[in-house]
Amino acid sequence: MAKPALLDFSSATATEIAWAVLNGVTSYQNLRAFRSRAGGTAKADKLYPQTREAMQIITAEKNKARDRRAIKDLLRPFSQSYGNGATLTEILAPVLKGYRQMYLDKLGLDLTHEQIIMLLIATGAVEQLEKSGYHVIGDFPTATTE
Known part of the structure; x- marks a missing residue:
């Protein structure tokens, strides 16, 4: 018996899809599989443009998270010194x-x-x-x- 879908990509908004992927409700792989089943990138973009927008939101959020980690890693030794009273x-x-x-x-x-x-x-x-x-x-x- 198949598992019930956690999110209907065809009717959800881009923001809802992105939130679900970023918060572990579903995965980026599931989103890509849905787009593939819809007939590939071009057809999925036509039928379900919100999925393309969601993918762009997810990519942007992942890039922001990567940049945040880089800045935090850069500041870490300075923050420790500052915390020690310097x-x-x-x-x-x-x-x-x-x-x-x-x-x-x-x-x-x-x-x-x-x-x-x-x-x-x-x-x-x-x-x-x-x-x-x-x-x-x-x-x-x-x-x-x-």
């Missing part, structure tokens, strides 16, 4: 010392670690934020205004 400037000291030396050699500027952090944020970080389509929240001197 200040931000103490944690970043090796990098800040390098920048301090560079600014001293190239520009003759003797900056403190705090000034270097402000300079890096005011230039590179603001630019990166704006390139990503986001804007500085509040008043910040180097931000471009719309």
Whole structure:
């Protein structure tokens, strides 16, 4: 006797399908098998466009999860140091010392670690934020205004 279907891919919305796959109610393999039984990719896209959209949502969520893990892995040693009572400037000291030396050699500027952090944020970080389509929240001197 066949198992009853946990989710009807033909009538569920893309969001419902994606939620079911991401939360273990059904699997991505079941979704692909349904699309295959529907006559392949092109025919499934015509008959059940919500399944294609669900697959795109699932892929995007998996990519986000992978990126989150990468960022958390990168921050883990710094978070442990911070948790042990180290200040931000103490944690970043090796990098800040390098920048301090560079600014001293190239520009003759003797900056403190705090000034270097402000300079890096005011230039590179603001630019990166704006390139990503986001804007500085509040008043910040180097931000471009719309």
